[in-house]
Amino acid sequence: MVGGFVVLIAVIYIIRLFTLQVAEDKYKVFAENNAFLRKVQYPSRGLMYDRNGELVVYNQPAYDVMMIPRDMKGVDTLDFCRTVGITREQFDQRIDEMKKSPGYSVYTPQRFMTHLTARDYGRLQEKLYRYPGFYTQKRILRQYNYKAAANVLGNVREVNQDDIDRDEYYKPGDYTGDLGVEKSYERYLRGDKGVEILMRDAYGRIQGRFEEGALDMPPHSGRNLTLSLDIKLQQYAESLMVNKIGAVVAIEPKTGEILCMVSSPTYDPTLLVGRERGKNYRMLVSNDNADHPLFDRALMGAYPPGSTFKPGQALILLQEGIIDLNTAYPCYHGYINGGLKVGCHGHGSPIPVKPALQTSCNAFFCWGFKNMVDRRSKYGSSANAFEVWKNHLVQLGYGYKLGVDIPNEGRGFIPNAKFYDKFYGEGHWSANTIISVSIGQGEVLATPLQMANLCATIANRGHFITPHAVKAIQDTVMPEGLLDVRTPDIDRKWFEAVAEGMRMAVTGGTCRTANLPDIMVAGKTGTAQNPHGKDHSAFIGFAPYDNPQIAVAVYVENGGFGATYGVPIGSLVIEKYMNGEISPARKYIETNMLNANTRGNRVIKSKPKD
């Protein structure tokens, strides 16, 4: 009986040992946390260069003060506060905050202070031996050589719980890209963290490296990016857009590389770096900030494209055989049909497609649209015809995200037949009901990027490559699919014709300001009516005509006629990119644009305080 009792005890103990040692994993984790100080070695984040090799974004070291609460014994708090330049109250407050944070544990390193200045760091490092439980950790902060392209570059922020849950790479206190290229190329930029495994005894003293450092991992720097941006061009375009609301997008047609992408008003990227980031971020997103600078108008803004929509219309009408190059429609100061009148301005009548583009004739495109949508003999119904029309536009890059390599792209809006069925009732609408979409008004909306992309497609005479802001990634290939050639189902010859019409608009039509003596520009203005006041001023154009290097879209909110802001700004961007400078004869245009203000009293300081 006694023997049985002893055996019973032994069995109970062995079961208990089994659960402790074999079944449960938590003790191994506890043990690791106990004995190993896993000092993370942060990699250097990838740098960013522009297409000409200019360094745009780089890193500067900053130092975080780490602390392991249970090791903090016998620290002269006042002395410590003096060294790192905080008050005793701030110290206590920080300790309180840390204790409330979800990741708090007395055993694990806590981030006590971030971004210590080099001077404070030097002082602290010298006296660190006096503060057991504290150590410093090198981190990096982003630095910018140009205070430009904030919307494209994005910025870096501390990870939140979502990031940590989604990706096990992240630990509290890590950084991750936010917005822009920093976000979309995060996994290339961030690099691989290294770890140094130190052994720590019960008193918090470091007892050397575990296994002589055999299991340590050195950090691997993130990959550098070569942006497709021309940072100088970006800077120039941004300066042209000061005191205007809107966007400028320039694309290299051959490659789909975004040469510049301006959203105005913009902000200084250095605002979102360092200790002041939180405060500045709140300032930028605040509702009191009518500029909404974090809203990337080039990428997310949904604008009526106005007459910049017409080249696309011409392509669809030609491809569908609704018109040929000689089909002429009448224009008596507008399109007059079924009690409907869409106004137009004075020019010859009737005219075929090229002159119609040259003069931006509303009537021509209304007639063409009507003849297509109401051609039941070909399509069966207006709804069917409209779907064909819509599908062409989708192929041309409208209505859906283009898939640019920058997050938060908008999709614009191209209605489908169902949309109108719902609105007017099935069979209760025809071309005249929705005639304004034919001239880029009404329900259709597009992002400036989509407008620029259409322009690039015409410049390429029939294909485009998804616009992208990154040209190359160090030591690796570009993400799959980004560089694929996308070819809308429209014959090349129609593109030739439309390009010719756009060239005519420059030489003798609505965009004569863009008629540069040494560069053959083709373009199309847009003047978009909108319910928010004065018309929006828009322009798309590409150059040189025969061997296009740049396709640009300009959109200035409430800027009036396309020729007022769109054409001058667009032509300046083209000239700057092609020639590197503005010819003296055109300097006055540049001066006008730099000084122009479409915003009334809401003038912003163009130069950020340094």
Place this chain on the structure above:
Amino acid sequence: MSLNQNRRTNADPSAFRSLDWLTVALYLIMVVLGAISIYAASYDFDHASIFSFAEFSGKQFRWIGLGLVIALVILLSDYRIYETYAYPFYVFMLVLLAVTIFIAPDTKGSHSWLKFGPMSLQPAEFAKCATALALAKLFSGYNFRLAGSWHNLFKAVGIILAPVVLIILQKETGSALAYMALFFVLYREGMSGLIMLAALVAVVIFVVAVKYTDPMILDMTKGQFIVIVLTMLTASAMSGIYARSLEVMRNLTLGFGVSIGLAFLCNSLGLHLPWLWFFIAVIVLAGVYMVLTGLRNHLGRLYACAVFAVGAVAFSFSVNMLFDHLAPHQQNRILVSLGIKADPRGAGYNVNQSMIAIGSGGVTGKGFLNGTQTKLKYVPEQHTDFIFCTIGEEEGFVGTTAVIVLFLALILRILTIAERQPSTFSRVYAYSVASIFIFHLCINVGMVIGLCPVIGIPLPFFSYGGSSLWGFTILLFVLLRLDSARKLIRR
């Protein structure tokens, strides 16, 4: 002359011929493994390890060497001196224990170590053997019977408690508790099982009453409710099984069941009475009923049941009072071991760290000298009381199981030896030895794996320290000496 002749014939010229070599082998394996574990526990990652070796592991090997000499001396000694001089040994040890209180220097608050030149010895460890011998001597007295003799019971209890009191006065509560193991021998030798049962029930009630204080059932704490239900169940069961009165058992079960049901019913209907007092009244009434029935039917055992039921309830209410009288660190240790307080920085730190060390060992451990928790000094007292941690961390589940199996084998072997002793003296002594080993194993390993409160007692043969090693060596080899002479003893 005839005496001399007698001795010659009875003396065993060779204790080794009938020595229990299996036990000796187990002993040798354990002390060697112990010294190796101590080496691992005191090994340091930095270069001071050489000195650490000299300090603990090296010393332990010296203790083992001298221990083997002691064992040899015991084996060569006359087996009869232990019985003959049991009382003088015992008295000598008592005096030594008493003297120690006054002359021992203060070591972490206790006065239990005597210094002999470079050595320090703890008389409490040696007194175990003397006490066991005295107890055996008492039981081997002519016509000695424990059952039914309060006088003899007091004598036996007195022999056990005298060193306990002295050791508590030395402020070595842990070592003193180890003597409690000897009560088990009393039970084995005829002490009423009721006393053991009462002790067991008392422990259960204590644990329940202290552990479950918060959640409420029927306007009382969960602990109180459990104690009441347990008391009712036990009273019913005792009346049926122990007092053999099925009628009383039936009535009690019925009465208790009805009263609990009634309470829940009324409570759910919104009638809130002081249910605790209601149940106490029910139990007291049941006690009265049992006493009356006992009187009527001449069933003396029903009195015991009544005493038990009322006593248990009374005890549970005195527990909190009693608990409040413990020193705070003792309270803490009990609470932590019951899993009530999970405070890694406070009283539970030792146990937490030791469980982490053992738990991180996995199936096969981290390898000899590769334990991080023990090397980096997370585990307190890792070469003495918490030596099992080092084994657990470095040798894993395989190692810990092996050690437990070794102990199991040793204890079962001692029990076998106990059963084959022809004399009461040897048998009682053997059971004493077994009890002491069982107690040390249970408490030490139980404490390290978080099943028992932290009581500072060593793991025999493994924990560092000359006194405990020699103490256990003497305990075991006296038994082996007695055992080797078993065939010479006339029945």
